[in-house]
Amino acid sequence: MSLALWIGLVTLVGCENNSTRQMPEAAPPPLPFTGPRFLHGTVGSMAKLRGYEPQLVSGWGLVVDLQGTGSSDVPEYLRRKLINEMARKGMGNPRLNAKQWSPRRVLSSRNTAVVAVYGLIPPGAVVGSTFDVWVTALPQTQTTSLVGGRLFTADLAIDGTNPNLSFSKPYANAFGDTYVSPVVDDVRKESLKYSHQRTAVILSGGSVTMERKLQLVLNQPSWARSRRIAERINQVFERGVSDRNQTAIAQTDLLIDIHVPKRFAGDVEKFLELIQHLYVQGGVDFEPVQAAELGDVLKNFPHQAEHVMLAWQSLGRTALPPIRRYYADEDILVRMTALEAGTYLEDGLAVEPLIMLASSLDEDVRARAGRLLVEHPRSAAATNHIRHLLNDASDKVAITVYEALAYKRDPLFIQRKLMGQGTEFKFMLDIVEAQRPRVYIGQGKTPRIVIFNSYAGFKTPVFASLWDSRLLVKAMEPNDPMEVYYRPWTSDDEPVKEARTYTIAPTVANLIFLMAQKQTLQNPTDGLNLGYSSVVDAIYTLNKQDKLMNKLIFQENPLAVQVAEARKVEFTPTRPETAPGGAGSGGQNDSNMDLPAVGPDDQRLPAAPTRSEFGSDRSGRSLEDENSHEDSGQSGMGAVPLP
Template sequence: MDRASPGLYGAMSRMKFLCSFPGIGSRQWPLGVLAVLLIAGCSTLSFRGQSPEPAVSTDTEENRGPRLVAELTIPLGLTYQKGEAVALVTGLAGTGSDPPNSSRRNVLLNEMQRHDVKNPNQVLSWPSTSLVLVRGYIPPGAQDGDRFDVEILTPSRSETSSLRSGWLMQSQLRELAVLGGSIRSGLPIGLAAGPVVVDSLFKGDDDSVYQIRGRVLGGGVVKHTRSLGLGVRSKAGSIRSAMMIASAINKRFHTFEHGIKRGVANPKQDDLIELDVDSRYRNNLVRYMRVIRSIAIGPRAAELANRLPDLERQLLDPATAARASLQLEAIGNPAVETLRKGLTASQFEVRFYAAESLAYLDEADAVETLGEATRRVAAFRWHALTALAAMDHVSAYDVLSELLHMPSAETRYGAFHALHTRNSGSPIIAGEWLGQQFSLHVIVTRGEPMIHFSRNRRPEIVLFGHQIPISPPQFLSAGKRILITSTEGGRLKVSRFAPNEQTSFVECSADVESMIRAIHQLGGGYAETLEAVRAAKKRGLLQVRLAVEARPRASRRYRNTRIEETDTAVAQGSQPASPLPDLFSNRLDSQKDAKKVKKKRAASQTVEEEKPGFFVRMTSWFR
C-alpha cells in the first residue's frame, strides 16, 4: 500500500481494496485499524475475495449480438472525493469571534503551530478572525493542480456574525472521520485558500445565515491525480480477460503521449484496467465510461453487418434510443450512417440522442439538432451544449456563437461557458484577469444587455453588451471601503476610504465596465463588485438583467407532446438518459447536499463532534 497517495478510486474502492486483505472479510481486524486504513487511502485496487457483482444488462435481448464491456466490468473512479478542514478566516471587519474549546479548536491550534504562528490563542481571540469549517469535492478524473470550489461554514456554536471580506488562510483538505469523540484525518488530498464570497451576495439576501456561509471560487487545488478504471468482475477475472477487454477498448479509443499514439486502456492486473480519458470526453466522464462499457468484445464484435440493422431499429424507438445511440457511438465511424438516420425521426428525443452521439464523433450533421435542443428544450440543454463544446468542427463554433444572442439567460451563459471551455482564447468571448482576482468578459451581442456573475469554478463576470449604462448614484457601496458617487458632469466617482490611508478616487464613465475597472483599480475584488452591481440593480440604477449562476436544475423533464421554450419548464415526462455533464455540474449546489446542510444546520455542517459514531459518519463517504 502506498501511504503517499490519498487513493485512486475513492472510499468505496478503498473499502473493496481493504476487503481483499486476509482477515477483513472475516472481521478479524480491529475497528481502529480498519478506520485508519480507510482514511489513509491506498493507491492500488483489488477485487479478489469479493462477491460477484450482478450483471448489468445493456440490451434487452441479451442473447443477441456480442458481449459488451459492461457485462464483464464495473466502473471505478466516478465518485466525488470529499475533503474537509478546520481553518481560519482573517480580515473580518470586527465580525469574527473567539471559538469555544472543542476538538475543532484543538485541530486548528495544532495546524497554526505547525505553521509557526506566534501566540495562536491570541490570534483566535481577535474579532478579525474566525474558525470555520471548509469542505470541497474533488471531481472524478481530476488532475494534480486542477482547481475546484470550496465551501466555508461557521460551526453551530460560533458567535461570528459575518464572513464578509474574509480571507481563508491556506488549509489542507483531508478525508475526515470521528473516532472516540475526536476528529481523525487522512493524508491531504487538496489545498484551499482565497477570498471568501458570502452567500448573501450571491443570493441577494441579507439573511444572517447567508452571512456566515460562503465560497472560495476555484480556491481548492488538487494534490493527487484521480484515475479512472474498470474492475473486472470476479467470474471473468484473468489476465487474458483483462487484456481482451483492453484490446477492444483500444481499438476504439487512443491518446498521444510525447507524440506516440497509444490506447487508453492499460490492464494493471487481472481484475483492474486503468483508463486514460479521451480528450473529447474530458467534460463528460460518465458518458465516456458508458460508451466504453458499450464496446463489443469477443469474436463476434466485428459482425457489424448483422448488428447495425438491429441497433438502427432500437435507435428509432424512443424507449431504446439512448442505449442504442451509446452502442453506435461505441462502434465509432462505421456507425455514422446509422446514427444519421436517427436525425430524420419524427420524435425529437430520438433525433437528440442520435445527434449527441454524432457530436462525439465530430460529425457536423449533429449541430442543427443540438442547437435546437439548446434553444428550446431545457431538459436537454446542458447535454447539448456539452456535446457542442466537445466538437472541433467549425459549425459547432458557429451555433454556439449564435446562442450568445438568445433571450434565455441560461442559454446565453451556457453558450459562453461552452465556448470558453472549447477555446478560452476565442475572440468573441476572450476576456482578461483583473489583478488575478476575477476575470471580466465583454460580449458583443444582438440580444438584450445582461450581466452575469458566476458562482462556480472561477470568479467571473460576463457583460453581454458594450457600455451598459448605469445611472450615477448619490452613493453606492462596494464593500466596506469603496464608495461610488456621481460627479457634476454625470460621471462616476469611485473613492476608497481606509484608516491611516489617504483617500484615493478614480473618475470614470457611467457604464458598468468602467465602474468595475475603477473598483478593481482601488483594490476591490469580486465580492465588492458583486455587491455594487446588486445594489445598483436593487435601487433601479441598472435597467438590464442581472443573473447569478444561470445553471441547470436536475429536476427538469422532457415532454414528448411539446417542446419547452423557457428556462423554468419542469413537467411530467422523461428525464435525460444521462446525468448532468461535468461541464455544468456543481457538487456543492446539488439538491442532495442542500438538503443535508439544512437538516443538520442545528448540529454541524461537516464533521460532527458529539455522538454520531464512526459508521454513521462513514456512510456520508458513499453518498
C-alpha cells in the same frame, strides 16, 4: 443377515438422507453480462466501476481578512494544531518577512475565524482537479460573519474534522475567497440571517492532491476477458504523449486499473461513460452493423436515447453512415440523439440539420442545437448562427451557448480577463460579443462574471451607497464619466486608510474591473482589489435599485443551494469532550457535523483558472498564454484616479 446389521444399515441410510437434505444449494454463478440486452458485449455489461463515488473530505482551517466579524475564540484542542500548521507554511518566519504575522497574533485577531472545511472530491478526479468546498464557523465561537474572508490553505482528509486530531492522509487542500450569496430575501429572521453569514462556499476552492484509484471489476474472473477489455480500451482511448500510464491495465483475472488520460481531465464523467458503453468487439465489419441495430433500438425504445448515443459515440466514425439516417427523423428526440452522436464524431453533415433546429420555437431545442453548433468550429454557417443565439430572447438559450463557448475558451466570441493569478485568483471576467445586455453570475466549477454587450451601462441618474457609505457610485447623465468613491475598511487598532475617488467609462464591465483589479508590476492599472463575493454583492445591490441596463442572471451553485437549505436547520453546539465520538470515545465522523447532501455540479464547465477550458480556439490552435492581449484588461477597462 442379522437384525442388528439391518438396523445399522437403515440408520446409516437415514443419516445420509438427512445430511443430503440439509446441505445448502450452491449459489448460481454470476452472469457474464448485465444490463439491457442491446448493451451486452460492452465493457459496462461485463464489469462494474469501483472507486466511482464522491469522497467526503474535511479539515480544520482559518479564514482571514474578515472585517471585525471573526473571533479570537479557538478551542484548545485546535490551537496548537493551527499554530504548528501556520508555522510550517511560513507564517511568522523572519526570513520570509512574515514575522509581524505570527501565528499567535493571527489567532488572537477578530479579523480571523477558525472554521471547519468540507468538500466532496468528484468521482474519478485526478491530481489537480478542483471542487467546491463549504466552510462553517465553529459553533462554540463568537464569529458573526465569514463575508469577505479568505481561507488560509487547509489540508482535507477523510474524517479530517475528528476532534481527537488523529492523523489522516490528506487527499486534497483548500483555499480561496469565501462566498456568501447576497440573495437573502428569504432570510428574514435575525437568527437565520446570523446563521446565513456564518457559513460560506469557496467556489473551486478544493484541489485534489492524491489520485483516487479507478478499477473495473469483472462479473466473472477471466484472464482472457480481462486482457481483451484492457486492449480494447487502449485501442480506442490511446495514451497521450504526456500520460504516464496506459489507459487500462489488466492487473488480475478480475481487476483492470483505469487511468484517466489528461485530455479527459476536464470531463472525467464523459470519459467513464464512454468506456462503459464501449463494445469489446470492434472492426469495420462490426461497427456499422451494430450502429444500425442501435438505431432500431432508439426508434422502438426512445427512453434509451442516452445509452444509444453513448454507444454510438464509442463505436467511432465507421458508425456514421447508419447514424446519418436519423438526422432528419420526424421524432425530435431521435433526431437530436443522432445529431449529438454525429457531432461528437466530428461529422460536418450534422451542421445543416442543427441550424434548422436552432430556429425552433422550442427554447430547449434551440439551446441544445446551439450547444452542438459550438462543436463545429470550422463551419462558417455554424459561427453565424452562434452569433444569433447569443442574442436570443431566451436567457436559457444565450447562457447555454455561452457555456459551451466558455468550455472551448473561444476567442472569437469571448474576451477573457483573469482577476487575480495563482493563489490570489478571484474570478473570470468574460466579455461576450452580443447586443442584448445581460450580466451572468456564474457559480459553477469556476467563479465567473459574464458581461453580454460590453458597452451596456446604467440607468441614470445613479447615486448608490454601499457598505456604510464606504463605496459610493455616481453618474448623472448617460454619457458622463462614472465616479467611484471607495474607503477601505480598517479595524480599530489600524490607522485609517486613505479614501480615493476614481473615474471610469460608465459601463458595468468597467465598474466590475475596477472593483476587482489589484495593482501589480505586471498590471499597473489601479483598482479596489475586492473579492468575488464583494463584487457580486455590489452588482446585486445596484440591480435591486434598478440601475443596471443589463439583465442580472444568477447561476445557483449546487453546493450553495444545499448550504442554504442546511441553514434552516438548527446547528446544536457541542463540546469535543461531550460530543459523540469526542475525546475518549473513538472519534467523530464527518457526518456528525451536519454536512448537507451535495448533488453533482453543472457539467462541461471549466475547472480552474489554468485548467482544461484553456485548451483551444475554434480552429483547434493551442492557447497556452493566459496573459495574451485579449486577457490584458487594457481595452477601455482601465480606471484613472481623479486628481
